[in-house]
Amino acid sequence: MADSRFVYVTYIRTTPQKLWNALIDPTFTRQYWCGTHQESEWKSGAEWKIMIPDGRVADSGKVLEIEPERRLVLSWRNEKKPDLRAEGYSRATFELEQQGDSVKLTVIHEMDKAGSKFIDAVSNGWPLILSSLKSLLETGESLVETREWPKGM
Amino acid sequence: MDKVFKALADSSRRKLLDRLRIRNGQMLGELCEGLSMTRQAVTKHLHILQRANLVATRWRGREKLHYLNPLPIHEIAERWIKKFEHGRLQVLADLKKNLEGDTDG
Structure with missing residues (x-):
């Protein structure tokens, strides 16, 4: 295979509107995404970045496609680790699909490069962040280990 | 959650998940290679894994790729x-x- 890709699917008992909001609203992302928030105008072609609480930029890219409450595609490059940054831009796709009283959220993170270290690195983070997002929307509480940016990182 | 436990309660299905963990995004034919299971059996197990949301699929052209979820x-x-x-x-x-x-x- 000439690419690296992970596909995550989770079913969350919520509405597409609430889930969409939770994906981009800083008051939500800070709770389940390790204290980070994203800065963007959220329109096609706009710059996009993930901010660490201390003001550093963790990742950045552009909004490639945006269809509120349905689909978001971002180009995504790590800005912290030189070896990961050197791999260039990956692509993250979020798809939301109402199914009964739940929303099926599919997250695809991929890069047109075999054996990407960056895709390998994010594959360790996504399950925790997405489980925490589900927990936050369904129970009102995110998972404890995702509430703050890890010390020393 | 019952579906997940049931899907995991089978060594053949756990083997398929392990193969995807080692190499994600395989086609049915690749997943069958070197296994003593028939193609039909693998198809059936993959179906159960998909229903339990342990395997997600994406199409790449005409190829159906399987991913460990x-x-x-x-x-x-x-x-x-x-x-x-x-x-x-x-x-x-x-x-x-x-x-x-x-x-x-």
Whole structure:
């Protein structure tokens, strides 16, 4: 295979509107995404970045496609680790699909490069962040280990 | 969650998940290679894994690729294992307290 890709699917008992909001609203992302928030105008072609609480930029890219409450595609490059940054831009796709009283959220993170270290690195983070997002929307509480940016990182 | 436990309660299906863990995004034919299972059996197991949301599929042109979706396992870990782990750590803490108490006596 000439690419690296992970596909995550989770079913969350919520509405597409609430889930969409939770994906981009800083008051939500800070709770389940390790204290980070994203800065963007959220329109096609706009710059996009993930901010660490201390003001550093963790990742950045552009909004490639945006269809509120349905689909978001971002180009995504790590800005912290030189070896990961050197791999260039990956692509993250979020798809939301109402199914009964739940929303099926599919997250695809991929890069047109075999054996990407960056895709390998994010594959360790996504399950925790997405489980925490589900927990936050369904129970009102995110998972404890995702509430703050890890010390020393 | 029943579907996840049932899907995991089969060594052939766990083997398929392991193969995807080693190399994600395989086609049915690739997944069958070197296995003693028939193609039909693999198809059936993949169907059960998909229904349990342990395997997600994407099309690349005419190729159907299978991906390991670890989220249901992660949710089980959060819901069940961590809570038991907490109990076990408490047992070890109590044991340490008792043993150290004995030394003192």
